[in-house]
Amino acid sequence: MPAASQFELRRKLLQLEALYDVGRALNTLRPEDDLLEELMHRAVAVLDATLGFVFSVDEKLNIQTHFTFGIDNAPPEQLLVEPPIKQVMASREPMMVSVSKFLGGAGSDLLIAPMIAGDAILGIIGVGGKEVRGASTKGAFAEEDLRFLESIASIGGAAIDNTRRFHKLDLVRETLEDENRALKQRMLREYSDRLMVGDSPKMQRVIDLVARVADSQASVIIRGESGTGKEMVARLIHGNSPRKDGPFVAINCAALPETLLESELFGIERGVATGVEARPGKFELAKGGTIFLDEIGDIPLTLQAKLLRVLQEREIEKLGGRRRIPVDVRILSATHRNLEEMIEKGEFRQDLYYRLKVVEIVLPPLRERKDDIPKLVRFFLDKYGKREGLKDVRITQEALQKLMRYPFPGNVRELENLVEGALALTTDPVIDPGDLLMPESASGTGERELSGDLPTLADLEGRYIARVLAFTKGNMSKAAKILGVDRKTLYRKRDDLSQLAPSAESWDIH
Ligand SMILES: Nc1ncnc2c1ncn2[C@@H]1O[C@H](COP(=O)(O)OP(=O)(O)OP(=O)(O)O)[C@@H](O)[C@H]1O
Numbered sequence: 001m002p003a004a005s006q007f008e009l010r011r012k013l014l015q016l017e018a019l020y021d022v023g024r025a026l027n028t029l030r031p032e033d034d035l036l037e038e039l040m041h042r043a044v045a046v047l048d049a050t051l052g053f054v055f056s057v058d059e060k061l062n063i064q065t066h067f068t069f070g071i072d073n074a075p076p077e078q079l080l081v082e083p084p085i086k087q088v089m090a091s092r093e094p095m096m097v098s099v100s101k102f103l104g105g106a107g108s109d110l111l112i113a114p115m116i117a118g119d120a121i122l123g124i125i126g127v128g129g130k131e132v133r134g135a136s137t138k139g140a141f142a143e144e145d146l147r148f149l150e151s152i153a154s155i156g157g158a159a160i161d162n163t164r165r166f167h168k169l170d171l172v173r174e175t176l177e178d179e180n181r182a183l184k185q186r187m188l189r190e191y192s193d194r195l196m197v198g199d200s201p202k203m204q205r206v207i208d209l210v211a212r213v214a215d216s217q218a219s220v221i222i223r224g225e226s227g228t229g230k231e232m233v234a235r236l237i238h239g240n241s242p243r244k245d246g247p248f249v250a251i252n253c254a255a256l257p258e259t260l261l262e263s264e265l266f267g268i269e270r271g272v273a274t275g276v277e278a279r280p281g282k283f284e285l286a287k288g289g290t291i292f293l294d295e296i297g298d299i300p301l302t303l304q305a306k307l308l309r310v311l312q313e314r315e316i317e318k319l320g321g322r323r324r325i326p327v328d329v330r331i332l333s334a335t336h337r338n339l340e341e342m343i344e345k346g347e348f349r350q351d352l353y354y355r356l357k358v359v360e361i362v363l364p365p366l367r368e369r370k371d372d373i374p375k376l377v378r379f380f381l382d383k384y385g386k387r388e389g390l391k392d393v394r395i396t397q398e399a400l401q402k403l404m405r406y407p408f409p410g411n412v413r414e415l416e417n418l419v420e421g422a423l424a425l426t427t428d429p430v431i432d433p434g435d436l437l438m439p440e441s442a443s444g445t446g447e448r449e450l451s452g453d454l455p456t457l458a459d460l461e462g463r464y465i466a467r468v469l470a471f472t473k474g475n476m477s478k479a480a481k482i483l484g485v486d487r488k489t490l491y492r493k494r495d496d497l498s499q500l501a502p503s504a505e506s507w508d509i510h
């Protein structure tokens with residue numbers, strides 16, 4: 001075979017390989033500028049060119065991205081006004097041409113090809129100044145060179161088109177996701193309206209936060225005084241999360257002694273002791289759903305360490321077990337205690353605190369959002385009115401005023417109990433001040449009882465407890481409910497009360 005044709009053959013092979021490479025390289029989705037730069041460098045290298053340029057245009061034919069090689073300081077706008085480029089833009093046909101001046105520099109022979117997708121022109125690629133290499137090229141481009149550039153340009157056009165379409169789809173996806181999120185939040189707000197009252201700005205902020213965290217898997221700690229609605233918020237988060245069809249498992253960490261709490265949380269393996277049956281723990285029971293660790297501030301230090309390990313390793317080990325069981329739960333927790341102070345005193349582990357507190361929701365006490373009271377009252381009147389079979393229950397303006405003046409140390413639960421109690425007391429469906437059983441001093445109508453008598457807070461608390469106990473005829477559960485404290489607390493307080501007996505008795509009961 002003559003040397004020249006062998007040379008040609010080698011060159012063709014090289015071009016084919018280059019095309020194959022380009023095709024493969026552009027097959028993946030890449031940013032447009034990356035793509036253009038690679039195209040140009042490949043064309044320059046394969047065609048032995050000394051200069052190269054490439055640019056893409058938007059729908060209005062303005063240059064979007066451009067690259068040049070071997071051309072100094074060519075402003076991109078100038079590319080568009082170069083006569084041969086203009087011509088290719090207009091004709092959309094590849095072109096081989098020799099010019100005496102190109103982009104303000106010396107003359108050159110040029111190959112220019114359009115990048116097209118469908119019937120849109122997406123850009124131009126060009127090379128120029130063939131290097132003198134091998135006898136047959138004589139420093140000029142051949143027809144095959146133009147065909148090669150044309151092929152590269154068509155691959156480039158398709159790749160740009162893909163990238164742009166993908167980008168557009170991506171934008172659409174993002175918009176849809178945003179819309180979806182907004183819709184979910186609106187739904188939550190409407191849904192929460194039926195379950196939960198909270199028009200005050202403070203509660204609106206809480207509801208917004210709930211809507212935002214519900215969707216994620218983040219651990220949330222809910223804080224607030226007793227009776228502010230912590231458990232309610234936990235249920236709301238679960239009910240609006242992707243895990244809503246899974247279980248919601250609540251455990252009150254304050255209600256159980258340490259060993260029991262441990263087996264409740266993590267479960268027991270069979271054969272731990274004779275007669276002990278295997279039992280799943282709450283973590284297992286909550287699989288695919290949410291676990292709500294209520295009163296987390298009351299969990300003993302040794303258990304805190306174990307809980308931390310579970311949260312870190314996402315695995316549990318049952319009591320007396322060897323097996324490690326993977327945990328698939330979202331963790332919500334709540335406390336009314338000051339964890340920061342507990343950490344200072346060494347009563348709560350800081351590392352556990354940070355694990356639980358990825359997001360923190362703080363529920364404001366009712367006295368800081370009194371504007372919610374009328375709607376809450378309405379909400380509970382409807383709820384308990386229905387239960388008592390009462391129709392059109394109302395509250396008088398005076399009774400509402402009395403509630404507005406009261407500081408509600410027991411927060412929403414106390415208000416709920418007051419309304420419930422009033423509905424039980426009233427003989428007609430109208431609640432008036434007399435139906436509301438609350439410490440009169442605090443409600444502002446008890447001046448009479450307080451004048452000439454300035455009891456201490458403890459004294460006053462004692463009197464009130466005595467009064468509620470009288471109302472419930474000594475029923476501790478009912479009294480605890482009205483007072484918004486748990487029974488354990490009430491027993492303790494009653495015992496303290498016996499020391500205050502004289503003043504407690506002086507509280508007259510209507
Ligand atoms: N914003 C609200 N709208 C309607 N009901 C509410 C609201 N907040 C609380 N409640 C009601 O008040 C009661 C107490 O709420 P919840 O049990 O969630 O409080 P908590 O903060 O967990 O109290 P504790 O600290 O004593 O456990 C529940 O019956 C709940 O339904």
Ligand SMILES: [Mg+2]
Pocket residue numbers: 230231294
């Ligand atoms: Mg609670």
